Every structure is written in structure tokens, then in C-alpha cells.
Ligand code: 4AD
């Protein structure tokens with residue numbers, strides 16, 4: 151007999167036919183004649199109940215079942231066969247009366263998920279087992295659904311899925327937060343240093359010990375912080391593209407909002423100006439909210455009742471709202487009126503802190519807000535300069551409870567302005583020769599943005615920390631699995 155997912159069994163007709171159930175035991179209740187085993191296979195939130203009545207075995211393989219029951223415990227894997235019938239118990243439509251049972255893998259008493267209600271911190275320590283909990287199981291199903299939603303949104307709109315390289319030699323955001331990729335033997339370099347006189351060595355010579363021409367790529371290389379620059383090359387050929395892949399940042403920020411490895415979605419569109427970019431970002435976020443509410447209803451019910459009360463209402467409101475739009479300059483005016491409430495006082499030119507972002511979206515507008523036209527000094531080199539010469543066509547999408555969800559901009563499409571900016575920032579134009587070529591040959595206005603996938607999942611699930619919405623989180627001093 152073929153096994154079916156519990157998700158399928160739960161919505162099938164309880165017509166007494168024989169079915170096969172495969173999964174992991176969550177609970178077992180064995181009292182006198184009645185045995186109930188709750189089995190979950192992660193295909194959906196709910197499990198299915200196996201019921202066995204000793205006083206009425208109905209032709210079940212009783213000797214074998216009794217033998218196997220002695221081996222059943224929380225966490226054990228089982229394959230069971232039985233008849234699917236309407237359940238007399240409340241809260242479940244169907245159950246399976248047991249005809250045969252096989253424990254495939256026992257689960258000894260040191261199984262860490264015996265009881266319910268573990269803290270998220272504890273669960274992080276058993277990241278390999280935590281998907282077997284209700285909470286993390288639900289998060290990861292939503293994550294999977296939302297990945298599909300991302301593709302669906304862009305594919306419906308004629309975008310091509312573009313795979314940006316993960317190893318690169320350009321620092322897109324210019325923040326110097328890149329993880330180096332090297333096959334050089336650091337120990338041997340250190341030994342050479344010691345031989346060369348180590349402490350007594352001329353510090354200027356120290357760099358000579360590291361010869362990147364001998365490194366794998368013959369030059370210094372890193373993991374990418376963003377696929378944007380490469381996406382621009384394809385947008386100026388295929389018109390509309392998007393990336394969706396891992397990015398890496400060696401930011402030393404130990405916060406619930408940052409990961410060292412996170413997934414980012416970066417659409418890039420030729421012939422899009424900033425307003426078009428903002429419209430797309432708004433449509434995208436609303437589309438994702440609607441998808442979560444309709445396609446993940448059961449899991450969303452759990453988050454709404456157990457993780458963040460009112461979550462469904464909040465997301466529904468977002469899906470139906472018009473996002474506010476305000477220039478950075480006006481946003482700062484708004485913040486300055488409330489400077490007594492902030493740890494970091496706001497002023498024109500300051501980089502907005504999470505407290506400022508949250509104030510704007512949670513207190514001032516009470517809905518998502520897009521802040522645009524930031525001072526050029528606090529944004530990356532590639533953004534289009536405004537006629538005022540001071541601000542750039544950047545946009546951040548801020549949402550309640552999270553702060554920045556999306557960062558994007560219209561790109562500088564003018565060759566001379568871009569090369570000036572590169573030089574102004576002390577970067578080397580020759581490192582960006584290919585990027586500058588896009589402005590030399592058939593340049594076009596173009597725009598894009600980046601949405602942090604984990605921030606999205608956190609927003610949708612109401613979870614408190616990005617570390618709990620990615621299977622194996624990487625953060626400073628955290629790479630345990
Ligand atoms: O604002 P950021 O740095 O923008 C870029 O990387 C642009 N190249 C995007 C583009 O225009 N194509 O990052 C984009 C988003 C942020 O808004 C945030 O959601 C997320 O990426 N993000 C992080 N998420 C988790 N951990 C981190 N350390 C993150 N840093 C940024």
C-alpha cells in the first residue's frame with residue numbers, strides 16, 4: 151500500500167478504506183482498553199490519531215500491535231495501517247483504527263522534545279530536531295510557501311529568474327562587511343611571519359606575506375553581500391529579472407534583525423524609475439501577505455493564537471492598505487518633533503535607526519511606509535543622484551514591528567555621474583569597469599530593490615528573531631551545525 155501524507159488523509163473521505171500512515175509519534179495515551187497515538191509527519195500542522203480498542207480489535211494483528219506498542223514513545227517513527235473513519239473525538243474530522251503497527255525507529259527517553267513548550271533559545275541548541283516542533287514546523291512550511299509565492303509573483307509579471315554568483319570580487323554595498331573566500335593556508339602564512347621575525351618585522355612588510363596572486367582566484371575574493379550589480383547586467387539585457395538566493399554579511403551585529411547568512415530577493419527592472427520601483431515593492435508585499443493568509447491558513451491560525459495575537463488582522467490590513475510615502479527630509483522633520491522619545495536624536499543627514507523607522511511606521515502612519523530620497527552620504531554608491539546634488543533616489547520600505555523590510559533605489563544611469571561618485575568615495579573605477587560599461591553601451595533608467603526573506607518570514611509569522619525563521623542560523627559566534 152502506498153503511504154499518503156497526513157495532510158492528504160485529513161481532508162479525505164473517512165469511508166473506512168485501508169490507509170497507511172507514516173510519521174513520528176507526538177503523544178501516546180494507553181489506558182486499559184483504549185490506545186491513542188498522535189502521529190505527525192510535518193506535511194501540515196495537525197497530526198492524525200491512530201486509535202486501537204483492545205476490547206474490539208476488529209481483526210487487527212493484536213499480538214504484533216501489543217509487541218510494537220511497548221516500543222512506541224514520543225519521537226519514535228512508525229508505519230501504521232488501518233481504516234480511516236470519522237473521528238468521534240472533537241477537534242478532528244477523521245482518525246485511523248489500527249490494523250497493524252510497526253515502529254521503524256525507537257526514540258529513547260533522552261529525546262529532547264518530550265514535553266511541549268520549549269523556549270526558542272533552547273530549540274536553537276537542537277536546530278537539527280526543532281523542525282519536529284509545532285512552531286518551527288509551521289515556520290518552515292510558511293517559508294517554503296513564501297518562496298513559491300516569490301517566484302509566482304515575478305513569473306506572472308514576465309520577470310526572468312537570474313542566478314547571481316555567490317563568490318564575487320565587488321562589494322556591492324560598500325560597507326566592507328564581506329566574508330573573505332580563500333584557499334591560502336593561514337597557518338603557513340603565520341609561520342612565515344614568525345620566521346621573518348614576527349614582532350620585530352616591519353608592519354608595512356606584513357602584507358607581503360599574503361600573496362593573493364597565489365590564492366585560488368589569483369586575487370582577493372569574497373562571498374556576495376548582494377546580487378544586485380550582476381542583476382543589473384541582466385536587467386539591461388532581459389529587461390526584468392530577479393534574484394532569490396543566499397547573501398552573506400559579516401556585520402558584527404548580534405540583533406534579532408540580522409543574520410550573517412540570509413536569503414534576499416532582488417528584482418531589477420530596466421526602464422523603471424523610482425516611482426515604478428515603489429509601486430512594484432508595494433504590490434509585492436501585499437501579494438505576499440495575501441498568499442500567506444490564503445495558502446498558509448492553518449499555520450497562520452497557530453501564529454495568530456500562540457505567537458502574536460491579532461497577527462491575521464494586522465496582515466489583512468496591510469494587504470488592503472495604501473502604503474504611506476514620505477521623503478526622508480519630511481520624515482526627519484516628523485522625527486525631530488519627537489526627539490525626546492529616542493535614544494539617538496534624529497537630524498537631517500543621520501542614518502535612520504530602527505527606533506526611528508519603527509516610530510514612523512508604528513506611531514506616525516500605523517501602516518507600512520516608504521521613505522525615499524535619502525542623503526547620498528548614507529547610501530550606496532550606485533544610487534541615482536537627485537538634481538539637488540544632496541539626495542539620492544533611494545527607498546526603504548518600513549513595516550510595523552520590524553522596521554526596514556526592503557531597501558532599493560533607482561540606479562545612477564549616467565556614466566559621468568557614476569564614475570564621479572565612485573572616485574569621490576575613494577573606490578577604484580577599474581574595479582567596476584564592467585558595471586560602468588552598462589552606462590556606456592545603451593544605458594537606460596533602471597531600478598530595483600532587495601527584500602530580506604527572513605525579515606519577511608518574521609513579519610508574517612510574528613516570530614521574534616530571524617534565527618528562528620531560517621533552518622540553521624549563522625550569526626556572530628554562531629555556526630554550530
Ligand atoms: O538595504 P540592503 O543592504 O540593500 C541591498 O543589498 C541592495 N543591493 C538591494 C537592492 O537594491 N537590490 O538590503 C536589502 C534588505 C534589507 O532591507 C533587509 O530586509 C535585508 O536585506 N537585510 C538583512 N536581513 C537579514 N540579516 C541582515 N544582516 C540583513 N541585511 C540586510
Ligand code: MG
Nearest residue numbers: 546554556557
Ligand atoms: Mg538597507
